[in-house]
Amino acid sequence: MSTVNDGRPDKSMSELKLEDLGWTAYIQQCGESADALLHKHAESFPARVVIAHGGTYVVLSEHGRERALLKGTLKRAVRMGSSGKPIVGDWVCAVSPSHSGAVVIEDILPRVTKFSRSQSGEHRSEQIVAANIDAVFILTSMNEEFNLRRLERYATQAKVCGVPAVLVLTKSDVVSARNEKKYRNEVEKAIEGVPVHTTSAVTGKGIRELLRYFDVYKTICLLGSSGVGKSSLVNQMLGDERQQVCDIRDDGKGRHTTSHREMLMLPGGGLIIDNPGMREIQLWDAQGEAIDDTFDDIIKLAKQCRFRDCRHLNEPDCAVKEAIASGKLQEERLIAWHRLYDRE
Numbered sequence: 001m002s003t004v005n006d007g008r009p010d011k012s013m014s015e016l017k018l019e020d021l022g023w024t025a026y027i028q029q030c031g032e033s034a035d036a037l038l039h040k041h042a043e044s045f046p047a048r049v050v051i052a053h054g055g056t057y058v059v060l061s062e063h064g065r066e067r068a069l070l071k072g073t074l075k076r077a078v079r080m081g082s083s084g085k086p087i088v089g090d091w092v093c094a095v096s097p098s099h100s101g102a103v104v105i106e107d108i109l110p111r112v113t114k115f116s117r118s119q120s121g122e123h124r125s126e127q128i129v130a131a132n133i134d135a136v137f138i139l140t141s142m143n144e145e146f147n148l149r150r151l152e153r154y155a156t157q158a159k160v161c162g163v164p165a166v167l168v169l170t171k172s173d174v175v176s177a178r179n180e181k182k183y184r185n186e187v188e189k190a191i192e193g194v195p196v197h198t199t200s201a202v203t204g205k206g207i208r209e210l211l212r213y214f215d216v217y218k219t220i221c222l223l224g225s226s227g228v229g230k231s232s233l234v235n236q237m238l239g240d241e242r243q244q245v246c247d248i249r250d251d252g253k254g255r256h257t258t259s260h261r262e263m264l265m266l267p268g269g270g271l272i273i274d275n276p277g278m279r280e281i282q283l284w285d286a287q288g289e290a291i292d293d294t295f296d297d298i299i300k301l302a303k304q305c306r307f308r309d310c311r312h313l314n315e316p317d318c319a320v321k322e323a324i325a326s327g328k329l330q331e332e333r334l335i336a337w338h339r340l341y342d343r344e
């Protein structure tokens with residue numbers, strides 16, 4: 001397991017500009033509220049959180065890469081389980097310390113976007129995965145791990161969070177061209193209006209195309225189960241074996257190699273967030289239009305069901321069931337729909 005690089009000064013970072021960290025795009029969206037907070041704290045400067053892991057914080061700013069500590073009041077908020085703790089991607093208001101080595105995080109600047117999911121456990125609560133991101137890459141590998149329903153969940157959650165998604169089908173080197181096409185078609189059919197790419201970290205296929213997204217989106221967060229190849233993709237983009245990759249022969253099962261979330265700067269510009277694989281994505285704030293959009297086909301059919309509140313189970317004159325019987329709709333679509341709604 002890799003340990004947290006706790007932010008010893010990095011010479012290559014000494015020329016860092018706020019612009020490289022996405023400040024301009026952020027401040028355009030955020031406006032005066034961020035400036036006001038910065039002015040409130042004397043001598044403070046903006047910094048961006050790249051690691052927030054078990055009480056260890058690392059930030060990037062014009063001063064480079066530094067370890068950071070929380071101010072007392074923030075620490076208390078964190079202890080009380082408040083959502084007020086800094087997360088990866090956050091812009092914070094930082095001040096340089098007088099003697100100890102670390103900078104102090106005084107405040108968290110407003111988040112313009114966030115990707116959340118529902119935390120598993122007895123009580124559902126929001127878990128914010130990353131803040132101030134401009135897009136997400138949702139990864140799945142083209143092997144036995146491939147799971148359309150999970151992709152749908154991620155895509156739906158991205159929509160709920162108002163963040164554009166790009167679907168990435170990885171490990172194209174392990175499938176035939178014909179099967180690759182099959183996977184791609186299946187995804188394009190199920191999830192409309194979201195770009196789909198196929199990539200390989202072995203041959204380098206598709207990496208350049210993905211890098212182009214950073215021309216538009218400054219900060220992109222990687223999502224997907226353990227073992228789909230998130231860190232391998234990051235290494236390809238960095239042109240460096242920076243992120244640890246599980247090097248045991250791939251058997252389609254994940255092994256949870258990446259231990260903590262981290263935001264990394266790409267040499268050609270842009271920031272990418274590598275995540276430890278998630279077991280399950282559960283929707284947060286799942287009511288609303290985003291889900292309906294993903295299930296356009298069912299929504300449209302449901303308007304013709306006899307009962308307005310038809311659940312498409314055993315009701316008479318159910319247009320959805322009829323469409324399945326006549327082959328117009330795949331039964332898997334309805335199963336996915338039920339999985340999503342029955343959970344709520």
Ligand SMILES: Nc1nc2c(ncn2[C@@H]2O[C@H](COP(=O)(O)OP(=O)(O)OP(=O)(O)O)[C@@H](O)[C@H]2O)c(=O)[nH]1
Nearest residue numbers: 171201226227228229230231232246256257258277
């Ligand atoms: N054949 C092939 N193997 C790949 C590819 N990308 C990743 N792998 C292998 O898949 C395994 C998992 O890759 P990782 O990059 O560690 O996956 P991850 O998504 O970061 O996993 P976690 O950190 O556990 O979430 C490793 O054995 C990689 O070598 C690829 O494009 N082709």
Ligand SMILES: [Mg+2]
Nearest residue numbers: 230231257258
């Ligand atoms: Mg990883």
Ligand SMILES: [Zn+2]
Nearest residue numbers: 305310312318
């Ligand atoms: Zn019905």
